[in-house]
Amino acid sequence: MWGHGLAYRWIGLFLFLAFLALLAAGVALLWRRGSGTTDGGTGPRPDDALATLRMRYAKGEMTKDEFLQANEVLGGPLPPPPVSPPTE
Secondary structure, rough: HHHHHHHHHHHHHHHHHHHHHHHHHHHHHHHHHOOOOOOOOOOOOOHHHHHHHHHHHHHHOOOHHHHHHHHHHHHOOOOOOOOOOOOO
């Protein structure tokens, strides 16, 4: 019966290391969520106000000028310049 004590120590060590790994993974997950990212830390979270603004413009609830003015106020990205047709 005394010969199995070493096996229990290894099992205890394994369980302790597994607990530490789970604890580290949980801390990393909480830290990532608190950093303001949703895509694995590669970019900012989408702004709800700008998303709503784009949806309203897509539904036709506002004109292009109203959209551009509100987009500028909210700090949205600047629209690309108009593309002129190619000349022959």
